[in-house]
Amino acid sequence: MQEERRLKAQKALDKQAAYGEPVDFDRFHDESKEHPYLDNLRELPEEKQKAMLLAGVDVTEKERSGTFIQEDHSVIHTSVLDDGVEVLSITEALEKYDWLEDYYWRAVAVDADRYTARTELRGRNGYFVRALPGVKAVYPVQACLYIGQEGLLQSVHNIIIAEEGSELHLITGCTTGHDVGSGMHIGVSEIFVKKNAKLSFTMVHSWAEEVVVRPRTTTIVDEGGVFLSNYICMRPVQDIQMYPTTYLTGKNGLARYHSILVGQPHSRLDVGSRVVLQGEGSRAEIIARSLTKGGTIINRGHLVGEVAGVKGHLECRGLMLSKGGLIYAVPELEARVDGVDLSHEAAVGKIAEEEIEYLMARGFTEEEATATIVRGFLNVKIMGLPADLEEEVQRAIEQSEQSYL
Secondary structure (H helix, E strand, C coil), rough: CHHHHHHHHHHHHHHHCCCCCCCHHHECCCCCCCCCCCHHHHHCHHHHHHHHCCCCCCCCCCCCCCCEEEEECCEEEEEEECCEEEEEEEEHHHCEEEHHHHHCCCCCCCCCHHHHHHHHCCCCCCEEEECCCEEEECEEEEEEECCCCCEEEEEEEEEEEEECEEEEEEEEEEEECCCCCCCEEEEEEEEEEECCCCEEEEEEEECCCCCEEEEEEEEEEEECCEEEEEEEECCCCCEEECCEEECCCCCCCEEEEEEEEEHHHCCCCEEEEEEEECCCCCCEEEEEEEECCCCCHHHHEEEEEECCCEEEEEEEEEECCCCCCCCEEEEEEEECCCCEEEEEEEEEEEHHHHHHHHHHHHCCCCHHHHHHHHHCCCCCHHHHHCHHHHHHHHHHHHHHHHHHH
């Protein structure tokens, strides 16, 4: 099976390379030194701890069910602090569980594009997180994918499983070291939400200005399952392209995608979400808040209704803070049978002068008034996170605001 996968991946890589893809892998290197394993994350240098905190990862592990940290290609820390939760590197998990092969490249096709293909051929590590049947994790699991070496290409493969009747919260923080200016990250993530399980998946990106990012994520939700996806990117990055997809295969499944995007000058964010509603009574919601300070944001959303009676709503709102920026909203609704209820709304504009004047009349400076409106627009409460997750994400936003808002 492995040899067959690798042959498919190599064919995909060779075929797509002929079309002159815009990202040249040769710009980066994938060799790095091995980093030592740490039992205590407080042994990390202070600058690394700060970088991880900006991505929502707390090295104290306070109020955490588990932790996974990968620096470059090395897994430097894993821990489990809550019964019924498993946290391993994907390499260890595949060695431990024969059955995991049935999930490996099941949700994402190995030859979907050159990025998935390269992850199969050259990827190293990534995380495996699992909540056992009926287990409701009290605190979130946190995972950090960290690039500490200049110009590194980091490719990882992650698998997340919320078993039947379980409840799991996962914070994934992706970031770079303070002295790293460029690099590339490819992250393949396959997510499985079993019958009547609930998974809250929050991803915070905090990259450097010349980093190229290519996540490839697919989620499969069974009957009565709930999948909540939250994505935040507020710091400078060269180029992000991602379009995570959820298949609601079972009856009464639910998927919600919420995203907060800030396009810094010279950044390009091509970000979207797709939900395919296949199960009777399934529902979906996609909400995006985009703000540009000079960067380009392409905000995509796609709802596909395949059975009668399903419901979905797509909402995209954009705020322009710079004349040099661009926000391009691409909403798509696709009904494949009668009786599908899908809707969308989109709005892009600048801050109304009367709103600024109103706050200035009450003692705010123009700068303070603008910042207040921006924070309200990017309000993390729209994500509907549990209180503990909301506090962690809000802390990461506030850290980012100190430098960039």
